[in-house]
Amino acid sequence: MIKYPARAVLSFLLVCAAASAQEEFVPIEGGHLPGRPGVRVESFEMADTPLTNAQYAEFLRATGYRPPEHFVKGTPPRGFENHPVIFVNRYDVYAYLQWRSKKENRIYRLPLSAEHEYAAKAGRDGLKYVWGDADPAGKANFADSDRDYTAWHKFLKPVKSYEPNPWGLYDMSGNVWQMVGNEYELAGRQWIFRLTHPMEKDGGVAGGSWARSAAYLPVQTRGGVSQGIRHPDLGFRLVREPLGSTHFHRQPRRLVALPAASGVFLSWQMLPGDAAGYHVYRSPRLDAAGVRITSAPVTSSTSYLDTSAPAGVRQHYRIRPVASDGRESAPSEWASVTPGAAPTNVAAVFDPSPTQGDCTPMFGDLDGDGKLDILFRCNNGIRENTRDPGLPVELEAFTSYGKQLWRKPLIDYDNCYGNANNSPVLIYDFNGDGKAEVAARMLVNGSVDLAILDGMTGKILRRTPWPEMATDHSGTSTRVHMAVAYLDGKRPSLVTQTGLYENERFHAWDPANLEQIWEFNSYGATSGSGSHHVDIADVDGDGRDEVFNGTTLLNPDGTIKWAIHRAHPDIVAIKHILPGTKGRQVFYVVETSTHAGAYLVDAATGKIIWKLNREDDPRWTHAHIGWAADISAAHPGMEMLTNRDGHLAKETVLFGSDGKILMEGFPARYRPVNWTGSDARDLVSPDARELARFDGAKLTPASAPAPSAAACNVIMVGDLLGDYRDEIVCSRPGEGGRRQIVILTNATPSRKEITRTASREYRLWLARNLGAGYGSYFEWQPE
DSSP states (O other), X not given: OOOOOHHHHHHHHHHHHHHHHTOOEEEEOOEEOTTOTTOEEOOXXXXXXXXXXXXXXXXXXXXXXXOOXXXXXXXXXXXXXXXXXXXXXXXXXXHHHHHHHHHHTSOEEOOBHHHHHHHHHTTOOSOSBTTBSSOSTTTSOOOSSOOOTTOHHHHOOOTTOSOOOTTSOOOSSSSSEEEOBXXXXXXXXXXXXOOOSGGGGOOEEESOOTTSOGGGOSTTOEEEOOTTOOOTTEEOOOEEXXXXXXXXXXXXXXXXXXXXXXXXXXXXXXXXXXXXXXXXXXXXXXXXXXXXXXXXXXXXXXXXXEOOOOTTSOEEEEEEEEOTTSOBOOOOOOEEEOTTSOOOOEEEEEOOSOSSSOEEEEEEOSSSSSXXXXXXXXXXXXXXXXXXXXXXXXXXXXXXXXXXXXXEEEEOTGGGTTOGGGSOEEEEOSSSSSSOEEEEEEEETTEEEEEEEOTTTOOEEEEXXXXXXXXXXXXXXXXXXXXXXXXXXXSOEEEEEEOOSSOOEEEEEETTTTEEEEEEEOOGGXXXXXXXXXXXXXXXXXXXXXXXXXXXXXXXXXSEEEEOOOOOXXXXXXXXXXXXXXXXEEEEEEOSTTTOEEEEEETTTOOEEEEEETTTOTTXXXXXXXXXXXXXXXXXXXXXXXXXXXGGOOSEEXXXXXSOEEEESOOTTOEEEOOSOOSSOEEEOTXXXXXXXXXXXXXXXXXXXXXXXSOOEEEEEEOOSSSSSOEEEXXXXXXXXXXXXXXXXXXXXXXXXXXXXXOHHHHHHHHHTTTSSOOOOOOOOOO
């Protein structure tokens, strides 16, 4: 080990400071890439040289990060301070970029491949090399003969050893390969199944190096290097965001692109704070900024039909909000499509692995890219009243673009009481880092626990024993549910329910450490009042959520707020049902035979507004199905559906908001969906092949086409992609006995309206729907 005297160390620090001070960024105005029609880059600032050893050493001193292997005690070899840093990989570069961006409050990153080529050409077209078409000898550092790869110290040269290009950029070819971003379309990458780090999606390099021949020097030549490799001829150059710019930022808004009969249909979210309109950009490459294809901002809609896209050529789209003064803010993520393909409403298809039983879909942003990923709870045949199939209930996670993230067993037959629904699962971002965690009732080493899992990997982060069942005298009380609530109005908490029909036990937990916040046991007057899901709502408007134990409402501290003492409801819907009234109402569909019927209750006080039950009509023996939604413009408020005859569901009744019966024998198989975006909801058939409307007296076929031409069994509806309208999640036969899960979206233009995910209540509903209890319909109501 070489030891340097103190004076030498001081001299080195002064050299480092001088070298660091010499770094300059060249402002580069955006434009079209010469010789590549349709490829455009935004304005950016590029460092005039690759990053030097001295500049990288500043990062090492500030952070204590692992130095490159050729450094000595964290310092570059003497005489190499102004040489490009080498022996760094993508992870090292990512750490440097994070440090530099935070330190200077500017966005630093690697250049995209198109930006590197744009800067190298410096506005010129038709040239082969950075300097033109002349022979490379004397123009760049490359291997004009065989060079020993281990003898880097003989061949690597200081930066600025050759003349710059016309824009003042040095070493755009030769000396060291420079890492660039290619921004591959991940859905189409065969070998990427899991991404756990931002740098893992790319490995592009440009420019050639001292160790490679002149064949690698042309400005359009690209190579690839694995993300974890550190080479003696691999370095990097910085790109910086111009002051006042927003195009380096990303604003995920779940943009959808689908082939349409006359071009490409685009649909996107309207987010809170969006300005006057939107511009649409199109690009044949993901490493470019795209060309604006809207002559004026789209102002009345969050959808657009591109009729000029070249058929058969993969295209990528994104949108940028536009303020009233014409300023554009951060762009969306890309959405990709091949124009000219057959028109379709199919926005996404997922293939969960199990070949028997059913898979329940749940949605949340597991990887932090702003788009909804999908988690399946697959029962492998473990359903109520079935024998043990010998396989556990499983979880399987996928990215929004269809790549499997992880798969693991959840619980066995005995510990979910022979019913996969007793293994509740939900997805929510508990710690606010932009990536959702998974909460689940899980069997771990023989213990049934409440567990929090990392959404990207499925790794168990923390766990605690799940509360025991209080009683199960009739052998039917084994119902277990879960929800997320903002009990203090600020932070999310977990709420678990154990037991149903007899005595329900509720517990509130801090998801950060799984410490218990409070416990409620529904013994006595309120026992047996629970529902098939834990419903959450802020009924008094104080910002804190109340918790519904069926026909009993709990305060945020777990004490009873009110109870109507009508035992167990199958359906609970908390909404603004009555027009012209403040606050919300609760529509109850009560199963318990003594009280079977339909109830409308004031959510704040528990006062029964109206009811129709067994006391009023002996035909009410078991109310079982139901929903509340505004399906008719002819009647004020919402309509509500239920039935009198339990699981037969033949004696259906449709109520108006005032409790009057609007229709007997309503087709129970139809469910509400905001498909067309009209003021009243549409009604979709169980196979998604029919779309209907309620005209105030009967169902009539809708004027809009049905969501699907082929049968696809509807599982749920909700705002998952694109604009504010509902998507339909359904299943269809796949290969090898598997069931495919399909997301259908309406590929026709609609009006401009804010996304449902802007509502905390919607996000909480989405977190718990299906996976943490029975599914329900969310009726959007702007506050």
